Amino acid sequence: MVAYPPLKAVRYFEAAARHLSFSKAAEELSVTHSAISHQIKALESWLGVPLFERGTRQVALTDAGRRFLPPVRSGLLQIAEAARDVSIATRGGPIVVSVLPSVAARWLVPKLHDFRSRHPDIDVRISATGRVETIGDGDIDIAIRFGRGHWSGVTAELLLANDLFPVCSPKLPSEDKPLKEPRDLLQYPLLTDSDWAGANYDFWRDWLTAAGVEDARYRPGLSFNVSNLLMQAAVDGLGIAIGNTMLAGEDLRQGRLIRPFDFTVWPDSGFYVCYAKSALQRPKIKAFRDWLFDQIEVDRQMQQGPNGRGPVTSGILQPATPEKIGA
Missing domain, CATH: 1.10.10.10 (Winged helix-like DNA-binding domain superfamily/Winged helix DNA-binding domain)
Incomplete structure (x- = not known):
């Protein structure tokens, strides 16, 4: 001794x-x-x-x-x-949040004013990157990651399941190329995210197959390395993107995008909140984690239609029965 x-x-x-x-x-x-x-x-x-x-x-x-x-x-x-x-x-210092650039731009950053109003004593630093950064042992306190939830050494809670559906500008569908059935999407450029392909995801194939277009041979019209650009290209009418609530939700609510078909596919992927196993013992990390789930609930309530009986969507077809892929 x-x-x-x-x-x-x-x-x-x-x-x-x-x-x-x-x-x-x-x-x-x-x-x-x-x-x-x-x-x-x-x-x-x-x-x-x-x-x-x-x-x-x-x-x-x-x-x-x-x-x-x-x-x-x-x-x-x-x-x-x-x-x-x-x-x-x-007690002091910022909470450092690692998040995909697209999620940061289209979902997280527009909501941070609410966190600041609730927790003015907690500073937040956003690390917007596509890299899987070390959580807990390095500078990162908490992260929003996309995937299947299998990351070693961290706790991963599903924040929002990946719900897939096509989105496009309300000005895109034309009279000479109507969107009456899912196969009609192939008349238009299909926008893709190259990072998804690199991670062995083919979300267009998943959706088209589930919608009955099993023999579809599609060629991406434009490809982007971040989903933020993918959604913006859809807003600008450059083609039809495969989107989800996390990335397209606000544009749908504001009418910048529509869903040409009210049909959703649920792959075995989603957006996860990740943190070190003992991180919630630190009040500021728990506060941010709880706030993230509060915001998802707020979004869910905003998406409910009249009397809370369903999601607000703009579509041409009647609703179809959702299917799950790889679940």
């Missing part, structure tokens, strides 16, 4: 050695001269060697004191830095 010297005496020694004055050390620590002298004598007794050569008006370090001072300073500095880090982690 390690024998620790009296820590108060060590702190008093460091101040006196730094100033080479018991009086200045006493002033810095807001104690009396005799308190400094008493604690240093106790430390010297514990060590068994003198640390100071005491003169009439000044003091000087002995050889033992000079050897003792550097590790004492280093140790006290480490303690101070550790205390600061713990304080920042538990």
Whole structure:
């Protein structure tokens, strides 16, 4: 078992050695001269060697004191830095949120004013990236990830299931190319997200197959590496995108996009809230996690139609029975 010297005496020694004055050390620590002298004598007794050569008006370090001072300073500095880090982690400092750029732009950032109004004492820093960043051990406190929920070392809670449906500008469908059945979508450029393909997702294939277009041979009209650009291209009438509530919800509510077919497919993927296993013990992380789920509930209520009997959609076909793929 390690024998620790009296820590108060060590702190008093460091101040006196730094100033080479018991009086200045006493002033810095807001104690009396005799308190400094008493604690240093106790430390010297514990060590068994003198640390100071005491003169009439000044003091000087002995050889033992000079050897003792550097590790004492280093140790006290480490303690101070550790205390600061713990304080920042538990009470101060921003909460760092890792999120896909598209989710940040189209869903999270427009809602942050609500979090700020509820928690004005919690600062938020957004790390918008497509990379899977380390959570907990690094700088990231909490993340919104897209996938199937299988990430090692973290808790992953399903925030919103991936509901797939085509979306387009209300100005896109034309009289010479009407959208009467799902196969008619193939008359238009089909917009895709290249990142989905890189992650072994083919959401257009999933939706078309579930909608009965099993032999569809489609060629992407335009491909984007982030879904934010994909949704904007659909708003601008460049083609028809495969979307979901997370990315297209606000554009649907504002009428910038419509659903040409009221038919939804549910793959085995979704948006997850991820955090280190013990992270919810930290109030600011729990507050942000709870707020995310509150916002999803707000969105769900906003999407309900009259009397809460169904989602508000703009469509040409009558509603079809939703199907699940890979569930």
